[in-house]
Amino acid sequence: MVTTLPFVSLPVSQADVTYEYGPDSELREGVEPGIVERFSIDASDQFPGTSRTVWVHRSAGYSPSQKSAVMFFNDGWWYLDPDGEVRGGTVLDNLAATREVPQMIGVFVDPGVVDVDGAPTKHRNAEYDAFDDRYANFLLHEVLPRVESRFAISSDPMMRGICGGSSGGNAALTAAWTRPDGIGRVIALNPSFAQMPEGNPYPALIASESIKPLRVLLHAAHRDLNWNSRDDNWFAETLETAAALARAGYDFRLVTGDGGHSPNHGGVLLPDALRWLWA
Numbered sequence: 337m338v339t340t341l342p343f344v345s346l347p348v349s350q351a352d353v354t355y356e357y358g359p360d361s362e363l364r365e366g367v368e369p370g371i372v373e374r375f376s377i378d379a380s381d382q383f384p385g386t387s388r389t390v391w392v393h394r395s396a397g398y399s400p401s402q403k404s405a406v407m408f409f410n411d412g413w414w415y416l417d418p419d420g421e422v423r424g425g426t427v428l429d430n431l432a433a434t435r436e437v438p439q440m441i442g443v444f445v446d447p448g449v450v451d452v453d454g455a456p457t458k459h460r461n462a463e464y465d466a467f468d469d470r471y472a473n474f475l476l477h478e479v480l481p482r483v484e485s486r487f488a489i490s491s492d493p494m495m496r497g498i499c500g501g502s503s504g505g506n507a508a509l510t511a512a513w514t515r516p517d518g519i520g521r522v523i524a525l526n527p528s529f530a531q532m533p534e535g536n537p538y539p540a541l542i543a544s545e546s547i548k549p550l551r552v553l554l555h556a557a558h559r560d561l562n563w564n565s566r567d568d569n570w571f572a573e574t575l576e577t578a579a580a581l582a583r584a585g586y587d588f589r590l591v592t593g594d595g596g597h598s599p600n601h602g603g604v605l606l607p608d609a610l611r612w613l614w615a
Contacts, residue, residue: 350559353595360430360607361423367433368396370425372416375482382474386448386459391416392483393425393442395432403490405440405614406483408475410464410500410507412446421599427607437614438495441487445479464503465532469514471507476518493549497521497613501602502528509538509552516548523609525555525602529573536573542580552588553609554578559596570597
């Protein structure tokens with residue numbers, strides 16, 4: 337089927353650009369909501385001193401006799417919240433109802449919180465922006481076993497995906513890059529590669545290392561932070577990463593949009609991003 341989209345002129349100003357959610361991001365009549373379970377992780381080997389909450393979502397129609405795919409979502413509740421900008425659980429329910437994704441367990445993982453002088457403080461940037469395998473190992477060795485104790489999960493890395501935005505997009509690509517033996521599919525929405533502590537490592541790494549068995553969707557906003565600056569340009573860093581993936585021959589997709597550093601466009605894209613990722 338060919339869909340013809342009407343012409344829409346480009347806005348002169350992108351300060352207030354927002355995208356409208358489609359039906360896959362709304363509660364749909366006839367689609368039974370999934371079930372969400374919650375647990376806490378109060379001690380971590382990879383991130384000592386942190387605690388966090390994890391929500392586990394399964395759509396209606398789940399069959400315990402069938403091994404499931406897993407989709408990790410960084411910034412847990414923010415991505416699960418049915419009234420939020422991403423609405424991950426609602427999207428998973430709608431795509432499961434139309435069988436456009438395999439049977440899938442959604443694992444929504446909050447960033448860690450640490451105690452600093454008696455005040456709970458987010459450990460998000462320390463976990464998400466670092467270029468190492470700690471976050472991947474945390475998901476695979478500290479979160480996933482808790483999920484596997486409740487559900488039959490496939491051991492195939494290509495049956496495991498991860499999604500995140502901004503620094504969570506950094507964490508998504510880094511988790512799969514450092515542990516392709518455990519996670520094979522990535523959605524990075526408005527990633528903030530420019531703010532990784534040693535700078536964006538990906539264009540050089542992708543160009544110099546052997547191709548990894550990954551499928552990657554990158555999203556970038558034309559007016560992301562410092563979009564027209566020579567340095568610390570968040571938009572350009574994503575484009576350069578996408579160009580490196582293209583030159584290296586990766587299975588990847590780049591989606592760009594108007595607006596600034598907002599979760600709105602990524603949230604609107606999520607249904608189609610998941611369809612492509614799992615096709």
